[in-house]
Amino acid sequence: MNKVKRTPEIKQSVSSSELEPNFKSEVLAHTDVQGLNACFSCGTCSAGCPIHEVFPEYNPKKLAKMVSLGMKRQVLNSPYIWYCATCRNCEQRCPQNVKFFNILNALKNMAAKEGYAPAVWIEQTKQVIKTGMVFPTEKSWVKKREELSLPFLKEGHPELKKIIELTGIDKIKPKVDTE
Amino acid sequence: MNKYALFLGCTTPTKVFQYELASRWVCRYFGIELIDIEDFVCCGINQVNLSIETGLLMAAMNLALAEAKELDILTLCAACTGALAETIEKLNDVTIRNGINEKLRNVGLEYKGKIKVKHISRVLYEDIGVEKIKREVNKDLSGLQVAPHYGCHYLKPKSAFGGFEEPDNPKSLHQLISVTGAHLVEYETLGLCCGGKVFPVSENLVDSLVQKKLDDLMNKEVDAMVLQCQTCYLMYSDRQKEINKEYAKLYSLPVLLYPQLLGLALGANPVKELGLNLHTVSVDRVLEKIT
Numbered sequence: 001m002n003k004v005k006r007t008p009e010i011k012q013s014v015s016s017s018e019l020e021p022n023f024k025s026e027v028l029a030h031t032d033v034q035g036l037n038a039c040f041s042c043g044t045c046s047a048g049c050p051i052h053e054v055f056p057e058y059n060p061k062k063l064a065k066m067v068s069l070g071m072k073r074q075v076l077n078s079p080y081i082w083y084c085a086t087c088r089n090c091e092q093r094c095p096q097n098v099k100f101f102n103i104l105n106a107l108k109n110m111a112a113k114e115g116y117a118p119a120v121w122i123e124q125t126k127q128v129i130k131t132g133m134v135f136p137t138e139k140s141w142v143k144k145r146e147e148l149s150l151p152f153l154k155e156g157h158p159e160l161k162k163i164i165e166l167t168g169i170d171k172i173k174p175k176v177d178t179e
Numbered sequence: 180m181n182k183y184a185l186f187l188g189c190t191t192p193t194k195v196f197q198y199e200l201a202s203r204w205v206c207r208y209f210g211i212e213l214i215d216i217e218d219f220v221c222c223g224i225n226q227v228n229l230s231i232e233t234g235l236l237m238a239a240m241n242l243a244l245a246e247a248k249e250l251d252i253l254t255l256c257a258a259c260t261g262a263l264a265e266t267i268e269k270l271n272d273v274t275i276r277n278g279i280n281e282k283l284r285n286v287g288l289e290y291k292g293k294i295k296v297k298h299i300s301r302v303l304y305e306d307i308g309v310e311k312i313k314r315e316v317n318k319d320l321s322g323l324q325v326a327p328h329y330g331c332h333y334l335k336p337k338s339a340f341g342g343f344e345e346p347d348n349p350k351s352l353h354q355l356i357s358v359t360g361a362h363l364v365e366y367e368t369l370g371l372c373c374g375g376k377v378f379p380v381s382e383n384l385v386d387s388l389v390q391k392k393l394d395d396l397m398n399k400e401v402d403a404m405v406l407q408c409q410t411c412y413l414m415y416s417d418r419q420k421e422i423n424k425e426y427a428k429l430y431s432l433p434v435l436l437y438p439q440l441l442g443l444a445l446g447a448n449p450v451k452e453l454g455l456n457l458h459t460v461s462v463d464r465v466l467e468k469i470t
Contacts, residue, residue, distance in 0.1 A: 004381045030231070031275065050372045054387035082228070082380050085388070086258075087372035088335040092346050101336075105227055112229045120379045121228045128237075132220040133189035141193045148196055148454070153187075154217040159286035160240065166282050169226060169233040 004055060004083065019070035027067050030106035035098040039064050045090035045100050051083055058083045060090050060100050067103065076111040082118055112172050119174035129164055132157035181306055183253035183297070184245040185213040186263070188409075189221050191255050195409035197454025201438035202255055202299050204452045208315075208445055209307050213253065218244050224262035224332075225376070232278075238266035239279045242296075243288040251295040253302055257408035258376065261332030263296040264339040298333055300407045300437055301343065304351045309358045316360060316444045322468040323361040323402045325440070327352045328392075328415070330408035331372050346370075355437060356405055359444035368395040375410035386422050389414050393422075393430050403433040403465050405440050412436060417459050433462040443469055 027033060045060040046052045052059055058080045066075050075081065081104060090100040111117060124134050131137055137155050145153070164170065191198050206213050223237025242263060245252050254260040270276040270290055280289050297305070303312065334346040344351060347370060353363055371392050374385035392415070396404065404415055416434035423430055435455075442453045443466075449455040455462050 004384055031269075031272075050374070050388055051377070051384060054391075055384060083377055083384060085331075085372045085374045085384070086224075086376040087331040089331075089370075089372075092335055092337065105231055108228050109231055117229055118380055121225065124225055124379065125229060125233075128221050128226065133193070134221055134225065135189055135193050138193070141196075144196060145192065148200060150192070150196065150199060151215050153192055157218065157220050159218070159288075160220045160237070163236060163240065163282045163285055164233060166285070167230050167233040167236060169230040172229050 014069070014071060018073070020072040021070045023070045023072035023075075024068055026072075026110070027103060027106050030102070030109070032099050032102040033106050035094075035096065036064065036067065036103055038096040039068070039098045040096065041065055042095065044093050044095060045098075048089040048093045050087060050089070051085050055083065060104070063107070064098070064100060064103065067107070075107060076114055076116055081107050081111060115173050116175045117172060122172060122174040125169055125172075129161050129170060131155060132160050181210055182212040182214065182250065183302070184216050184219075184248060184250040186219060186222070186241065186245075186252045186254045186259055186296075188254070188256040188259040190413070191409040195412055195436070197439065197457045198255055198409050198412065198436045200452065200454040201436060201442050201447075204447055205303070205438040205441055205445075206253075206299070208447075209303070209311075211253070211302060211306070214248065214250055216244055216248065222256075222259040222262040224258050225379075227262075234262065235266055235269060235275070236279055236282055238263050239270060239283060239290045240286075240288060242266065242294050243283055243290045246291055246294045247288070251297065254296060254298050255408075256410065257298065257330030257333040258410060260296060260298040261335065261339065265336055267292070267294065267296065268336075268339045298407065300333070300352060300355060303441070304355055309354050312355070312441070313358045316358070317446050318360075318444050319470045320360040320440075320444050321362065322470070323465065324364050324400050325356055325361040326364040326366055326396050326399075326401050326404045327356055327369070328373070328404055328406040328411055329370075330406060330411045333407060352405070352407060352437065356440065359440055361405075361440065361444075364396070364399055364401050366395050366399060368392045373411040373414040375414045378414070385414055385418065386425065389418050390422060390426070390428070393419070393432060396432060397430065401432065402468060403435050403440075403462065405435050405437055407437045409436070419460055431460060433458070433460055433465050435462065435465065
């Protein structure tokens with residue numbers, strides 16, 4: 001069972017010497033995240049977030065603020081950035097048109113480059129490179145498709161492997177779980 | 180032109196065969212020709228977690244494959260729909276498009292920007308239309324109380340769907356259900372996400388979300404949930420057994436994919452054509468109410 005990890009909420013004061021003022025501009029360098037400058041922390045994103053409702057530690061408003069403050073290490077190392085269900089209510093309802101969903105994806109991409117991505121996504125990418133889909137080929141479903149007269153699914157897509165590796169995604173290393 | 184490239188995605192063709200069966204049957208019924216493209220790959224939506232560029236590239240590869248055959252795409256999965264439609268929107272930016280095409284050229288592909296992506300429900304709603312569907316209904320489903328569930332990526336991002344739906348007040352699935360004769364159940368958690376995209380990272384986050392919707396529905400007179408995405412289906416239907424075990428619950432709510440409900444209204448064979456025998460939560464109580 002994959003339990004969510006609850007770690008104590010960051011409530012301690014943050015020393016300005018630990019902040020990385022360039023963090024916000026690094027995030028803003030990604031496409032479709034420019035709206036972050038318009039965020040005035042109204043909290044509509046968190047109010048409409050189904051994950052925040054059942055797991056308050058995942059808090060879009062707070063993450064946006066942490067980015068603006070330059071809390072790079074705390075954000076990229078946070079397990080919470082991986083808990084988004086991708087429902088996109090945050091961006092849909094934002095009165096300032098901030099695309100928090102895109103911001104979060106940019107944060108996850110940055111975290112992945114620094115070695116903080118959950119192993120499950122790296123394994124899935126490996127699988128996609130191998131078979132072109134997120135699941136391995138299993139005899140059971142190949143047989144079931146035959147029984148139901150559904151078309152055969154092609155196995156292996158060398159063209160995909162060829163272009164996917166041009167993006168460098170295959171070089172990303174998973175987070176080493178120390179727990 | 181009622182001809183589309185069928186984009187199956189990863190989960191439907193390997194885990195939710197009944198969705199594919201019923202979709203193919205319904206399309207055949209209405210003369211929508213589906214072309215299988217064997218070179219299609221995963222839509223790339225989960226790869227966005229690690230690399231936004233990879234996600235775009237995978238979606239663009241699929242778009243280019245369909246474009247090369249001069250076909251629009253018909254999807255079954257809400258998430259594939261969102262990923263492909265959003266990619267079309269993003270590739271309107273010439274700089275992004277050129278970057279993606281530079282990579283696609285290595286495998287002899289080019290995205291030209293001439294393609295549309297439509298979910299099967301939208302195809303039924305727009306290309307066939309509720310009036311035509313209504314004329315074809317030949318079974319009485321009026322004894323059924325049905326709760327719709329849209330799937331987040333069927334609705335969002337709104338801009339990628341050209342204003343097709345108002346995400347916080349959607350209508351197409353309501354109308355598509357209504358036209359079968361089944362009664363709609365209004366419920367508070369209609370817009371609640373199934374959590375499927377966070378399932379690989381955390382099962383218990385999903386269980387919390389799923390239980391909220393199931394609890395809401397168990398308090399009402401509901402014969403079945405009707406939805407239009409195989410991931411939502413797996414969360415709300417197959418997950419019931421796990422949740423019952425893990426949290427000592429007694430959920431047993433039948434869950435149908437929309438083409439199955441429509442197929443029932445059109446007189447399709449429940450087993451051979453709609454795969455209703457493949458459900459982990461029995462749908463017998465739904466079938467008993469159809470005359």
